[in-house]
Amino acid sequence: MGLLDGKKLLVTGVLTDSSIAFHAARLAQEEGAQVVLSSFGRQMKLTQAFSRRLPVEAPVVPLDVTSQEDLDGLADAVRAAGLDRLDGVVHSIGFAPQSVMGGNFLTGTWEDVATAIQVSTFSYKSLAVAAKPLMSAGSAVVGLTFDAQFAWPVYDWMGVAKAGLESANRYLARDLGPDGIRANLVSAGPIRTTAAKSIPGFETMEDAWPRRAPLGWDQTTAEPAARAVVALLSDWFPATTGEIVHVDGGVHAMGQ
Incomplete structure (x- = not known):
C-alpha cells in the first residue's frame, strides 16, 4: 500500500524534471496518487513534455495564478481532467524580476516588487481558495519556501516575498483549519533548478551550504524536499498545520 493510495492531487510548477514539483509529482504517483498538473502560456508545452516523463502521464490544466478567470475556472478544469475532488495541492510557484534580486534591494521599483x-x-492564498471547492476535511495544501528568517545574499525582494509566504501560510492554516484542511510549507536548501539559476549570484548562497549542513547537502537533487512534500500530503500528519518543515541538511539550526 502506497503512502498516497487513492489521493487526488494538483501539482503546480512543473517546468523541468529537476524541480521539486516534478519529483513531488513522480513520488506521489509512485505512492498511489492520481496527479493533475497546471501550467499556462508558453510554459504549457514544457509542462506537457515533462508530464510524459512521469510514471503515468498526467493531464495539464491551464492556470495563470495572476488571472482571476483562470482561478475561477480551476475547479471545473480539474473536474474536466478527470478528478472529482482534490485531496492535496502543491504550490510550487515563484517569480521575481531580476531587477529586484542580485543586490538590487535598494533600487527595486514597486512595480517589480509587486x-x-x-x-x-x-498566489498561495489564491490557489488555495480556487481549489477549496474540491477539497474537504483531511485535504492538504503544501507550498515551497526558502528560509525567510535571514537576509540572504542576492535574494533581496524574493526573500521578502518568501517571508510573506511564510506568514500567509500561518493565516491560511488558521482560516482553512475549521474545514479540516491543513496548510504547511517545505523550506528546502539551495537546489540547482532552473528557477535558482535565474537568480543573479545564486552561487554565493549555495557554495557554502554543504560545509555548513550537519548532514551535508547535495544541491543536485530535489528528492529529499519532494519526499517531505509527499509526506505532508499524506495522512501521517493529520494534526500538523501552519508549519515549516526544513529540508536543508540542518543549516537552519546552526549558527554562522
Whole structure:
C-alpha cells in the first residue's frame, strides 16, 4: 500500500524534471496518487513534455495564478481532467524580476516588487481558495519556501516575498483549519533548478551550504524536499498545520 493510495492531487510548477514539483509529482504517483498538473502560456508545452516523463502521464490544466478567470475556472478544469475532488495541492510557484534580486534591494521599483509578491506570495492564498471547492476535511495544501528568517545574499525582494509566504501560510492554516484542511510549507536548501539559476549570484548562497549542513547537502537533487512534500500530503500528519518543515541538511539550526 502506497503512502498516497487513492489521493487526488494538483501539482503546480512543473517546468523541468529537476524541480521539486516534478519529483513531488513522480513520488506521489509512485505512492498511489492520481496527479493533475497546471501550467499556462508558453510554459504549457514544457509542462506537457515533462508530464510524459512521469510514471503515468498526467493531464495539464491551464492556470495563470495572476488571472482571476483562470482561478475561477480551476475547479471545473480539474473536474474536466478527470478528478472529482482534490485531496492535496502543491504550490510550487515563484517569480521575481531580476531587477529586484542580485543586490538590487535598494533600487527595486514597486512595480517589480509587486510582481514578485503577487506571484510568489499572494498566489498561495489564491490557489488555495480556487481549489477549496474540491477539497474537504483531511485535504492538504503544501507550498515551497526558502528560509525567510535571514537576509540572504542576492535574494533581496524574493526573500521578502518568501517571508510573506511564510506568514500567509500561518493565516491560511488558521482560516482553512475549521474545514479540516491543513496548510504547511517545505523550506528546502539551495537546489540547482532552473528557477535558482535565474537568480543573479545564486552561487554565493549555495557554495557554502554543504560545509555548513550537519548532514551535508547535495544541491543536485530535489528528492529529499519532494519526499517531505509527499509526506505532508499524506495522512501521517493529520494534526500538523501552519508549519515549516526544513529540508536543508540542518543549516537552519546552526549558527554562522
